[in-house]
Amino acid sequence: QVQLVESGGGAVQPGGSLRLSCVGSGDTLGTYPIAWFRQAPGKEREGISCISSTDGDGTPSYADSVKGRFTISRDNAKNTVYLQMNSLKPEDTAVYSCAADSVWPLCGSSWETPNNYDYWGQGTQVTVSS
Secondary structure, three states: OOEEEEEOOEEEOOOOOEEEEEEEEOOOHHHOOEEEEEEOOOOOOEEEEEEOOOOOOOOOEEOOOOOOOEEEEEEHHHOEEEEEEOOOOHHHOEEEEEEEOOOOOOOOOOOOOHHHOOEEOOOEEEEEOO
């Protein structure tokens, strides 16, 4: 069983950047596909990026809303998955959470479905405002 803790959120102006971290404990994070989700007030949880386990194909997936601006990556030595967020917009404001899938090694075609993930962090707030 893996525990996930996110950090790196905060307040930033439009056009700015943040890097979120998802640190795993209790297990090797590299054995899990890890996804980032976000949820804004009054909206459904949205899957924004996924990276397969180190045994998978390694190809990341992105939602159209963040493609070209966000980059997901792993540092297995630190048991951490990162989400680099550039060119932030006010509509990126949300609580961002990471999640781990204990069943499949890859980010499959339904990677954006929250119910596919077994372990979740507590979330970190990102606010983009001028």
